[in-house]
Amino acid sequence: MLEDKNKQRTSLAELGEFGLIDHLTQFFKINHETTVKGIGDDCAVISHDNETLITTDFLVEGVHFDLSYMPLKHLGYKAVMVNISDVYAMNAEAEQITVSIAVSNRFPLEAIEELYAGIQLACDTYKIDLIGGDTTSSTKGMIISITAIGSAKKDEIAYRNGAKPTDLIVLSGDIGGAYLGLQVLEREKEVFKVNPQNQPDLQEYSYIIERQLKPEARKDIPKLLKELEVKPTSMIDVSDGLSSELIHICTQSKVGCNIYEEKLPLDPQVISTCEEFDLDSTTVALSGGEDYELLFTVPIKDFDKIKGNPNLSVIGHITEENEGVNLITRGNQSIKLKAQGWNSFNQER
Amino acid sequence: MLEDKNKQRTSLAELGEFGLIDHLTQFFKINHETTVKGIGDDCAVISHDNETLITTDFLVEGVHFDLSYMPLKHLGYKAVMVNISDVYAMNAEAEQITVSIAVSNRFPLEAIEELYAGIQLACDTYKIDLIGGDTTSSTKGMIISITAIGSAKKDEIAYRNGAKPTDLIVLSGDIGGAYLGLQVLEREKEVFKVNPQNQPDLQEYSYIIERQLKPEARKDIPKLLKELEVKPTSMIDVSDGLSSELIHICTQSKVGCNIYEEKLPLDPQVISTCEEFDLDSTTVALSGGEDYELLFTVPIKDFDKIKGNPNLSVIGHITEENEGVNLITRGNQSIKLKAQGWNSFNQER
Numbered sequence: 150m151l152e153d154k155n156k157q158r159t160s161l162a163e164l165g166e167f168g169l170i171d172h173l174t175q176f177f178k179i180n181h182e183t184t185v186k187g188i189g190d191d192c193a194v195i196s197h198d199n200e201t202l203i204t205t206d207f208l209v210e211g212v213h214f215d216l217s218y219m220p221l222k223h224l225g226y227k228a229v230m231v232n233i234s235d236v237y238a239m240n241a242e243a244e245q246i247t248v249s250i251a252v253s254n255r256f257p258l259e260a261i262e263e264l265y266a267g268i269q270l271a272c273d274t275y276k277i278d279l280i281g282g283d284t285t286s287s288t289k290g291m292i293i294s295i296t297a298i299g300s301a302k303k304d305e306i307a308y309r310n311g312a313k314p315t316d317l318i319v320l321s322g323d324i325g326g327a328y329l330g331l332q333v334l335e336r337e338k339e340v341f342k343v344n345p346q347n348q349p350d351l352q353e354y355s356y357i358i359e360r361q362l363k364p365e366a367r368k369d370i371p372k373l374l375k376e377l378e379v380k381p382t383s384m385i386d387v388s389d390g391l392s393s394e395l396i397h398i399c400t401q402s403k404v405g406c407n408i409y410e411e412k413l414p415l416d417p418q419v420i421s422t423c424e425e426f427d428l429d430s431t432t433v434a435l436s437g438g439e440d441y442e443l444l445f446t447v448p449i450k451d452f453d454k455i456k457g458n459p460n461l462s463v464i465g466h467i468t469e470e471n472e473g474v475n476l477i478t479r480g481n482q483s484i485k486l487k488a489q490g491w492n493s494f495n496q497e498r
Numbered sequence: 499m500l501e502d503k504n505k506q507r508t509s510l511a512e513l514g515e516f517g518l519i520d521h522l523t524q525f526f527k528i529n530h531e532t533t534v535k536g537i538g539d540d541c542a543v544i545s546h547d548n549e550t551l552i553t554t555d556f557l558v559e560g561v562h563f564d565l566s567y568m569p570l571k572h573l574g575y576k577a578v579m580v581n582i583s584d585v586y587a588m589n590a591e592a593e594q595i596t597v598s599i600a601v602s603n604r605f606p607l608e609a610i611e612e613l614y615a616g617i618q619l620a621c622d623t624y625k626i627d628l629i630g631g632d633t634t635s636s637t638k639g640m641i642i643s644i645t646a647i648g649s650a651k652k653d654e655i656a657y658r659n660g661a662k663p664t665d666l667i668v669l670s671g672d673i674g675g676a677y678l679g680l681q682v683l684e685r686e687k688e689v690f691k692v693n694p695q696n697q698p699d700l701q702e703y704s705y706i707i708e709r710q711l712k713p714e715a716r717k718d719i720p721k722l723l724k725e726l727e728v729k730p731t732s733m734i735d736v737s738d739g740l741s742s743e744l745i746h747i748c749t750q751s752k753v754g755c756n757i758y759e760e761k762l763p764l765d766p767q768v769i770s771t772c773e774e775f776d777l778d779s780t781t782v783a784l785s786g787g788e789d790y791e792l793l794f795t796v797p798i799k800d801f802d803k804i805k806g807n808p809n810l811s812v813i814g815h816i817t818e819e820n821e822g823v824n825l826i827t828r829g830n831q832s833i834k835l836k837a838q839g840w841n842s843f844n845q846e847r
Contacts, residue, residue: 190658191587191734192551201550202541205596205630205645211637238540247554249643288560294598294643296554309539385540
């Protein structure tokens with residue numbers, strides 16, 4: 150599980166900042182005509198006929214990721230997913246990213262190459278142009294800052310504030326897996342500390358570990374909704390946990406909602422791993438986070454277009470604001486939801 | 499020179515990430531019609547008829563700044579300048595920024611408020627809209643990542659690769675001051691370590707210290723050039739030092755150049771401080787960096803429009819590529835210039 154310590158090590162100082170950027174980005178391709186100028190000037194230049202969407206996220210070693218079980222290539226891939234997911238969550242298309250990294254002298258060139266191999270795989274798979282960034286040293290650890298840029302027609306953009314009473318609440322894919330994958334990896338890390346010779350068999354957790362280490366952003370959902378001729382009234386991605394995201398939509402739309410415990414889409418591996426860890430699967434689904442699924446609302450008239458689609462689950466409906474944000478349990482009890490999203494400032498240092 | 503340790507301290511964990519962003523950004527105004535949606539959704543939305551320009555930079559504590567002499571408000575201001583300067587360096591207008599910060603628990607809320615007060619002052623002064631960002635904890639120190647967004651008409655954008663033989667090389671303002679300001683501050687830091695009661699009188703260094711602690715980006719230059727009806731054939735900002743930037747322009751434009759030692763614009767305080775520190779003022783001007791002036795080339799036919807302008811100095815001219823990148827000394831010797839820009843990976847850790 151740990152890095153191979155015998156790999157070739159080339160110091161970053163040998164290349165310098167400009168040499169490093171050139172070296173790391175030499176095999177990246179430009180996919181979009183909207184990318185007028187990529188890396189190599191004071192700014193990148195983009196030409197959009199439509200609206201331009203911008204989002205940015207930090208990933209800090211020791212806060213957002215742990216390199217003792219996160220391979221660098223996976224980290225690079227995931228860092229791109231985390232950002233472009235926010236563009237898809239506007240019902241838009243992601244087209245460009247900038248990538249800035251700060252790394253301590255602990256990392257040789259070969260480690261940064263691994264990180265960029267993951268970034269490149271993500272760019273190739275999702276047709277994203279890498280158009281800029283910054284590369285510098287840090288006094289401790291690795292910090293990644295990515296800005297994603299997308300485009301959409303003005304009337305296609307889905308904000309968080311457009312949900313209306315009676316709208317259906319829809320979720321793509323399934324949730325809770327990424328959080329449980331992290332629990333398995335954390336447990337194996339503890340086992341490894343006690344017995345470094347132990348070779349864990351993680352086969353039975355393959356889906357949830359992949360959800361944690363190599364999540365996929367839902368590029369397909371905005372496309373699917375266009376094909377179905379459905380315009381979401383609001384949309385958000387599930388990065389901090391379903392409860393937290395539902396509360397964002399309801400607060401900004403000035404509405405309430407009921408979601409139904411029995412409708413929450415859970416993978417069988419999520420259910421079995423919850424049993425093994427003695428966790429409540431509904432709590433995991435509501436508060437887990439990091440699934441990068443899309444949560445959105447659609448007018449009730451569109452139910453026929455949505456129902457039965459294997460990518461989509463209708464999990465509840467929007468209500469008036471004074472009814473609050475509620476989970477209706479299997480026992481038909483109504484429970485008020487609280488945001489239990491992740492707060493990096495509450496982590497132990 | 500050091501922070502007052504008795505200030506009120508509010509822990510960041512008390513507010514949480516969303517509360518913190520709301521608190522810090524509550525007094526920022528939106529200036530541009532192109533900003534369709536600012537903070538508060540998965541993405542910001544911008545509507546540009548013209549081309550969109552994007553640039554991003556990291557500022558890492560202990561690598562790019564030292565809080566023992568850089569007040570946080572100045573740091574916030576400078577962080578914005580560093581980024582929007584890259585937009586002006588495309589002959590474009592800066593309109594929006596995103597600001598991401600990662601901070602350790604060492605920083606109370608009041609410190610982050612100071613940083614944002616500087617960011618806000620910069621935004622107000624330069625008419626920049628803060629449209630997004632990320633706020634998280636770090637395991638060590640403060641890291642700031644800013645992305646600046648600008649716009650320009652397609653045919654007004656100045657890249658690095660358009661310089662032609664016989665073009666004039668023009669520099670805004672004067673150079674070398676920021677580097678010397680840093681030397682003075684570093685010296686005072688050493689004095690402070692030995693004698694914390696010492697109250698330094700830095701009056702005679704006020705200009706160069708301001709160049710280091712509170713640089714101004716040259717928003718006025720693209721505007722001035724439009725008024726003069728001059729389209730630069732190439733352009734770059736002087737962040738890493740004049741030599742390094744000249745080499746960027748010449749390499750990308752496939753040309754050479756001659757610049758003249760006697761034409762380098764130096765403030766009297768730069769000259770006197772060089773004497774005091776026993777430094778060669780030409781070396782400081784060529785390699786100092788961080789001045790955030792604009793370096794550009796214009797067709798020789800535009801000389802009459804440029805000459806005599808107090809904001810602009812013609813420092814040389816573009817030659818054929820095989821002639822190389824040269825400094826012509828006061829003694830009429832030709833010396834080949836080397837890039838001696840700053841490489842963060844070569845710093846001592």
